[in-house]
Amino acid sequence: MKIAITGKGGVGKTTIAGALARLYNDDGYKVLAVDADPDANLGSAIAGVSKVQREIVPISQMKKLIEERTGAKSGTVGSFFKINPKVDDLPERLGIELLGIKLLVLGGIEKGGSGCICPESTLLRSLIRNLLVERNEVVIMDMEAGIEHLGRATAESVDTLLIVVEPGLRSIETAKSIKKLAYDIGIGKMFLVINKAKGGESDHIKKKIEQEIPNLPIIGWISESQNVHLADMEGESPYDLDEEFVKEIGLLKKELEKRS
Numbered sequence: 157m158k159i160a161i162t163g164k165g166g167v168g169k170t171t172i173a174g175a176l177a178r179l180y181n182d183d184g185y186k187v188l189a190v191d192a193d194p195d196a197n198l199g200s201a202i203a204g205v206s207k208v209q210r211e212i213v214p215i216s217q218m219k220k221l222i223e224e225r226t227g228a229k230s231g232t233v234g235s236f237f238k239i240n241p242k243v244d245d246l247p248e249r250l251g252i253e254l255l256g257i258k259l260l261v262l263g264g265i266e267k268g269g270s271g272c273i274c275p276e277s278t279l280l281r282s283l284i285r286n287l288l289v290e291r292n293e294v295v296i297m298d299m300e301a302g303i304e305h306l307g308r309a310t311a312e313s314v315d316t317l318l319i320v321v322e323p324g325l326r327s328i329e330t331a332k333s334i335k336k337l338a339y340d341i342g343i344g345k346m347f348l349v350i351n352k353a354k355g356g357e358s359d360h361i362k363k364k365i366e367q368e369i370p371n372l373p374i375i376g377w378i379s380e381s382q383n384v385h386l387a388d389m390e391g392e393s394p395y396d397l398d399e400e401f402v403k404e405i406g407l408l409k410k411e412l413e414k415r416s
């Protein structure tokens with residue numbers, strides 16, 4: 157299972173990605189968690205701030221590695237380099253163990269223009285392709301808002317895209333444009349997850365969202381939770397602090413399994 161999680165900034169992508177990683181791990185799957193957000197914080201969502209090394213160097217900043225694998229210095233544009241660098245050993249070498257979950261922090265790429273073809277982006281793209289195609293773990297990828305950076309080849313190998321929204325039209329507008337783009341680049345399955353939902357009006361909200369974005373099944377409903385928020389304040393993983401939240405993530409996981 158290769159799940160990518162996206163949505164507007166701040167909707168709860170990282171929170172949900174971290175909890176799904178924990179849940180699959182607890183259920184005995186091998187889990188590879190991929191932090192593809194340049195502003196990386198998936199590690200602390202998985203295990204809490206104190207369990208994560210202070211300074212994780214993202215792969216996109218490993219200059220020596222990038223040069224060694226691509227044959228060109230990172231940051232150079234227009235030089236010759238390998239477009240198929242060796243990457244299959246990198247998850248084992250660079251993955252950080254967190255409570256049994258393997259975490260890879262990809263990091264951001266300074267973009268000279270959209271779709272920059274530079275050594276570091278080539279390495280990351282090859283790596284993502286390898287993670288999604290060659291490996292048999294559950295891969296959970298936390299992304300920055302939007303999916304513009306997901307190339308076509310990568311997108312084809314994501315088998316499920318979860319788009320997180322909160323009850324509110326702004327995140328729904330973002331979801332609409334993600335849906336269109338994801339459709340254009342050929343992502344297989346796409347589902348909506350509603351996060352930070354307030355109790356009570358669930359039917360009304362679901363109906364409203366379905367009207368706004370037809371043909372995108374809602375497969376998750378995660379309540380707004382004081383404990384999830386507190387966990388963040390305390391630098392803990394919400395997975396360890398909020399049973400109700402874990403239950404709701406469990407229901408989301410069930411729905412995912414039903415549809416895969």
Ligand SMILES: Nc1ncnc2c1ncn2[C@@H]1O[C@H](COP(=O)(O)OP(=O)(O)OP(=O)(O)O)[C@@H](O)[C@H]1O
Binds near residue numbers: 351
């Ligand atoms: N169900 C929830 N109930 C209460 N607070 C939540 C819930 N889900 C997420 N939050 C809080 O919302 C904030 C944003 O969450 P998170 O970092 O997971 O979002 P994100 O989509 O990954 O953000 P970014 O776009 O910055 O990466 C955090 O403070 C988090 O604790």
Ligand SMILES: [Mg+2]
Binds near residue numbers: 169170171193197298
């Ligand atoms: Mg995030």
